[in-house]
Amino acid sequence: EVQLLESGGGLVQPGGSLRLSCSASGFTFRAYAVSWVRQAPGKGLEWVSTISASGATTYYADSGKGRFTISRDNSKNTLYLRMDSLRAEDTAVYYCAKDREQWLVLWYFDLWGRGSLVTVSS
């Protein structure tokens, strides 16, 4: 089955750190750019970060620059998001999502995981 499955979410104190993982199956993970998109409770979608198929190029929204690090391990078919210096406004469901086209970064996502909830609170 073609799917993405996030893990690693939970409750963390302000200023703390967390690493999200996204495990891919059913497709050639190493051929696709993948991204993180988040959704605060009751709010809309917000792009967080993207990494190219090879992992050589990364992109970040201003909200996460300097605090978030996206990475991937193509040998493990896994995407990661390391989040440091977390703030209350980072509270959201974090989705991983794959680009539709192989080898390119075209910014449209045809496969999404179910999401992982991150709550930043004391």
Place this chain on the structure above:
Amino acid sequence: QSVLTQPPSASGTPGQRVTISCSGSSSNIGRNTVNWYLQLPGTAPRLLIYSSNHRPSGVPDRLSGSKSGTSASLAISGLQSEDEADYYCAVWDDSLNAVVFGGGTKLTVL
């Protein structure tokens, strides 16, 4: 405040045609293609339209997308109860160097 502006709500009766607009600027919609997503409550988003007017397999042809200048639209004809959901437009913004989403439109089937 979203970079892309969508109406917060839209509605129609079964069988009607509904259009959802997405207004942007020269740095995003004016230069790049637009993508549309549907999100049912409690579920992950789903790609409906990519590159402004292309449908992924499995998306019915009663859904269509268009773009003109700095605006884009999603049209749904033959409205059905299962179309009731939140709809988001998204595009790459050359000035922000970021993917930007519209604020979302909640579609109600009356």
